[in-house]
Amino acid sequence: GAGVSQSPSNKVTEKGKDVELRCDPISGHTALYWYRQSLGQGLEFLIYFQGNSAPDKSGLPSDRFSAERTGGSVSTLTIQRTQQEDSAVYLCASGERSSQYFGPGTRLTVL
Amino acid sequence: DQQVKQNSPSLSVQEGRISILNCDYTNSMFDYFLWYKKYPAEGPTFLISISSIKDKNEDGRFTVFLNKSAKHLSLHIVPSQPGDSAVYFCAASISGGSNYKLTFGKGTLLTVNP
Numbered sequence: 001g002a003g004v005s006q007s008p009s010n011k012v013t014e015k016g017k018d019v020e021l022r023c024d025p026i027s028g029h030t031a032l033y034w035y036r037q038s039l040g041q042g043l044e045f046l047i048y049f050q051g052n053s054a055p056d057k058s059g060l061p062s063d064r065f066s067a068e069r070t071g072g073s074v075s076t077l078t079i080q081r082t083q084q085e086d087s088a089v090y091l092c093a094s095g096e097r098s099s100q101y102f103g104p105g106t107r108l109t110v111l
Numbered sequence: 112d113q114q115v116k117q118n119s120p121s122l123s124v125q126e127g128r129i130s131i132l133n134c135d136y137t138n139s140m141f142d143y144f145l146w147y148k149k150y151p152a153e154g155p156t157f158l159i160s161i162s163s164i165k166d167k168n169e170d171g172r173f174t175v176f177l178n179k180s181a182k183h184l185s186l187h188i189v190p191s192q193p194g195d196s197a198v199y200f201c202a203a204s205i206s207g208g209s210n211y212k213l214t215f216g217k218g219t220l221l222t223v224n225p
Contacts, residue, residue: 004154031211042115042200042215043155050211059212091154096211102147102154 002026004103006092012109013082021077021106025094032069033100034077036061038088046090049075082110114138115203117216125224130188132219134201137182141203145213146175146186149198158199159186191223 005024013019025032034046045059049069060066064082069075079086087110093100116135124130134144142163147155161168161175161184168175174187188195198220202213 033211035215040217042113042117042217043202043213045212045214048211056212093154099157100213102156104152104154 004092004094004101006090006103006106008106009104010107010109012111014111015084016081018078018080019082019108021079021090021092021108023075023077023092023094023103025073025075025092026101027073029094029101030072031094031096031100032075033093034067034075035091035093036088037091037105038085043091046077079108082108084110086110112137113216114141115201115214115216117199117201117219119219120217121220121222123222123224124191126193127190130186130191130195130221130223132186132188132199132201132221134184134186134216135182136184136203138203138205138214139182140205141214142206143204144175144177144184145202145204146173147200147202147215148195149200149218155200188221191221193223193225196221196223 007022030051032049035043037043047067048056064080067077089105089107091105093102095101145160146158148158149155159173177184198218200218201216
């Protein structure tokens with residue numbers, strides 16, 4: 001079956017612009033995660049959605065970051081007023097703890 | 112503050128030999144550990160896990176060892192194959208309320224030479 005998909009695969013933007021990153025999880029998975037991997041770093045937890053529960057936003061680095069999950073399926077991560085330090089690969093995963101299936105990521109470059 | 116550390120950024124081994132990837136952690140509350148493998152331009156894929164109630168878990172060519180007193184775990188790949196060349200991430204979590212949160216190390220790039 002289809003895995004986790006993310007779009008776009010690459011995004012180049014100018015400092016100060018807003019960007020939206022999309023994640024399509026595996027059908028039927030109630031849990032969805034966003035991670036960020038900056039250059040030379042491990043994966044950094046950003047946000048977690050589980051069903052209809054309130055999301056765990058504790059990993060979001062600033063209030064410029066927000067995420068939504070509509071209808072328990074597709075999720076969008078929005079970064080407002082992007083900064084150069086936001087440049088990273090943004091990874092989405094769906095599934096449970098030891099069964100997190102990752103998408104290929106979106107490489108964001110902020111110039 | 113890095114709670115999960117992979118101190119070797121890279122490792123090179125010969126095909127057929129053993130690969131040993133190491134991981135150290137500082138948070139004694141971690142009780143579940145995972146290894147993920149990542150190829151370029153792909154997301155990480157789950158490889159093997161171990162609970163703190165065990166000190167070893169084996170799956171085919173892959174074995175994970177956990178030394179709780181040393182807060183150290185290692186992944187052994189025997190025999191290593193060129194297709195194993197990838198970045199390996201160690202991750203840890205705490206059972207209970209936030210057990211979905213994984214804390215990852217920075218990864219180790221394994222190169223298996225034919």
